[in-house]
Amino acid sequence: MSPSVHFSMPSGSLFQFPPSNEPRVVAAPATESLLTPSFYIPADIYSAVLEVNVPITIAAIYAVAVTALNAYNRSRDNKPWRISKTKPFFAFVVLHNVFLAVYSAWTFVGMWNALQVSLSGHQTVAGTVDSLCKVHGPYGLGNAVTYNSSWTSYSADVQLTSAGTPSLLDSGRLWNEGLAFYGWFFYLSKFYEVLDTLIILAKGKRSSTLQTYHHAGAMMSMWCGIRFMSPPIWMFVFVNSGIHALMYTYYTLTAFSVPIPNRLKRSLTTMQIIQFLVGATYAALHSFISYTIPVRVEATKSTVQATTTAATAAVSSATAAATAANIVDMIKVYLLRSIGIDGAAGNVNVPLPSPEVSTGADGISYTTEYQSVPCIDTNGQTFAIWFNVLYLAPLTVLFVRFFIRSYSRRTSKHGAKAIQNGKANGSANGHANGHANGHANGKANGKH
Incomplete structure (x- = not known):
C-alpha cells in the first residue's frame, strides 16, 4: 500500500463563526535572506499586530477617509491639490513606487526559495500535498505538527517545545522556511499600500469602488491568512508579490513619462484577474482534500x-x-x-x-499503517480560506468590469475614430480627384 490523495467532505466543526482563537499564531524564526543577513521579529510584536482590532480599525478609517476625500474632490470639480504639482510630491511618488517594486521582488524571491525547499524531493503526490497542507513541523510525509485541541504529531520522532508548540528550529515546511516571515511583512505592506489611494486623491481624482474595496479587503484577507496560519495563503503572498513587482515598476516608468505599450498594462490587469480566479479555486479545494500518511504503531x-x-x-x-x-x-x-x-x-x-x-x-515490533488525514485542521484555517474566496469573488467582477471599460471600449472608440478618419480622407480624396479630373477634361475639350 502507498500514500494516496482523495476528495472528502469537510467536517461541520470546521465551519464556525467567529472562529476559535486557538491556536495562537506561531512567530517566525530568525530568517537569513536577501537584504536581511539575520533578522528576528520579537514574538510579542509579531502577535500584537495580528490582533483582529488592528486590521478592522485601519480598514474602517481608510474607507471613511476615502469617502470623505472623494466628496471633497467632487466639490472642487476634481482639481489637483496644490501639493501634487510640487517636486517633493513627484519625488515621493517615484520613491514610493520604487520601494514597493523592490520590496515585492524581495518577497517573491524569498517565497520562491521557501517553496523550493518545501516542495522538492517528494516521491509521491501525497508527499507534495502534505507539504502544502501542513505548514508546521519537519520535512517528510507524516512528520507534520498539527493542531487538534493541542499541538501534536503522528510521528514519535517529532519534538515540540517546552510550551507544547511547534519548534522554530524545524526545517523543511513552509511556515518556518519563509511564509511566517515574508507573509507577516506582506500583511503589513497592505497598510502601507493605501498611499496609492492618497496619490490618486492628491491628483484631484476620485478613488473608485475597485480601489477602495481592493485595499480594505486585502488588509483583512492577509490578516486572517497569517493569523490562522492557513495553508493556501502562501499563494497570495507569492503570486501577488510577483505581480506587484511588475506593476510598481510600470508605475515608476510612467511617472517619468516613459512610453509603454498599452498591451503591457492590459497584460498586468489580465494577470491579476487570472490570479484571483486560480487563487480562489486553489484555496477552496483545501476544504475537500484528504490524504493518507504512514503511521507507525506497535505490532x-x-x-x-x-x-x-x-x-x-x-x-x-x-x-x-x-x-x-x-x-x-x-x-x-x-x-x-x-x-x-x-x-x-x-x-x-x-x-x-x-x-x-x-x-x-x-x-518492540512495529507495523506501518496508513491513516487518512484532512488537509485543513482548524476552523480558523477554514474561516481564512472562505473569507478570501468571498472577498475575491466581487473583486474579480470589479476587475473584469475595469478591464472592459479601460480596454474594450477604448479599442472600440479608436476603431470608430479610425473609420471616421477613413471616411473623411476618402471624401477629401474623392473631391480632390474629381476636381482634378474635371479640370483636365475641360482643358482637353477646350483644345478641340
Missing part, C-alpha cells in the same frame, strides 16, 4: 493479521487484472492452500508483499 497479532490480509487483497486485485498465466498461478495458490499444502503453494511464482513490520530500538 500485535491483530495488526499483523490485518496487514497480511490487506497485502493478500492487494495481490488478488492486481492479479485479477494481469495476464491469464498469472490468473492460473493465483488459482493454484488458493487450491493448494485450501487443502492445507502451504509449502507447495509457496512454490507458485506469485509475488506476495510482506507486511511492513520493523523492530524498534526498544525491541
Whole structure:
C-alpha cells in the first residue's frame, strides 16, 4: 500500500463563526535572506499586530477617509491639490513606487526559495500535498505538527517545545522556511499600500469602488491568512508579490513619462484577474482534500493479521487484472492452500508483499499503517480560506468590469475614430480627384 490523495467532505466543526482563537499564531524564526543577513521579529510584536482590532480599525478609517476625500474632490470639480504639482510630491511618488517594486521582488524571491525547499524531493503526490497542507513541523510525509485541541504529531520522532508548540528550529515546511516571515511583512505592506489611494486623491481624482474595496479587503484577507496560519495563503503572498513587482515598476516608468505599450498594462490587469480566479479555486479545494500518511504503531497479532490480509487483497486485485498465466498461478495458490499444502503453494511464482513490520530500538515490533488525514485542521484555517474566496469573488467582477471599460471600449472608440478618419480622407480624396479630373477634361475639350 502507498500514500494516496482523495476528495472528502469537510467536517461541520470546521465551519464556525467567529472562529476559535486557538491556536495562537506561531512567530517566525530568525530568517537569513536577501537584504536581511539575520533578522528576528520579537514574538510579542509579531502577535500584537495580528490582533483582529488592528486590521478592522485601519480598514474602517481608510474607507471613511476615502469617502470623505472623494466628496471633497467632487466639490472642487476634481482639481489637483496644490501639493501634487510640487517636486517633493513627484519625488515621493517615484520613491514610493520604487520601494514597493523592490520590496515585492524581495518577497517573491524569498517565497520562491521557501517553496523550493518545501516542495522538492517528494516521491509521491501525497508527499507534495502534505507539504502544502501542513505548514508546521519537519520535512517528510507524516512528520507534520498539527493542531487538534493541542499541538501534536503522528510521528514519535517529532519534538515540540517546552510550551507544547511547534519548534522554530524545524526545517523543511513552509511556515518556518519563509511564509511566517515574508507573509507577516506582506500583511503589513497592505497598510502601507493605501498611499496609492492618497496619490490618486492628491491628483484631484476620485478613488473608485475597485480601489477602495481592493485595499480594505486585502488588509483583512492577509490578516486572517497569517493569523490562522492557513495553508493556501502562501499563494497570495507569492503570486501577488510577483505581480506587484511588475506593476510598481510600470508605475515608476510612467511617472517619468516613459512610453509603454498599452498591451503591457492590459497584460498586468489580465494577470491579476487570472490570479484571483486560480487563487480562489486553489484555496477552496483545501476544504475537500484528504490524504493518507504512514503511521507507525506497535505490532500485535491483530495488526499483523490485518496487514497480511490487506497485502493478500492487494495481490488478488492486481492479479485479477494481469495476464491469464498469472490468473492460473493465483488459482493454484488458493487450491493448494485450501487443502492445507502451504509449502507447495509457496512454490507458485506469485509475488506476495510482506507486511511492513520493523523492530524498534526498544525491541518492540512495529507495523506501518496508513491513516487518512484532512488537509485543513482548524476552523480558523477554514474561516481564512472562505473569507478570501468571498472577498475575491466581487473583486474579480470589479476587475473584469475595469478591464472592459479601460480596454474594450477604448479599442472600440479608436476603431470608430479610425473609420471616421477613413471616411473623411476618402471624401477629401474623392473631391480632390474629381476636381482634378474635371479640370483636365475641360482643358482637353477646350483644345478641340
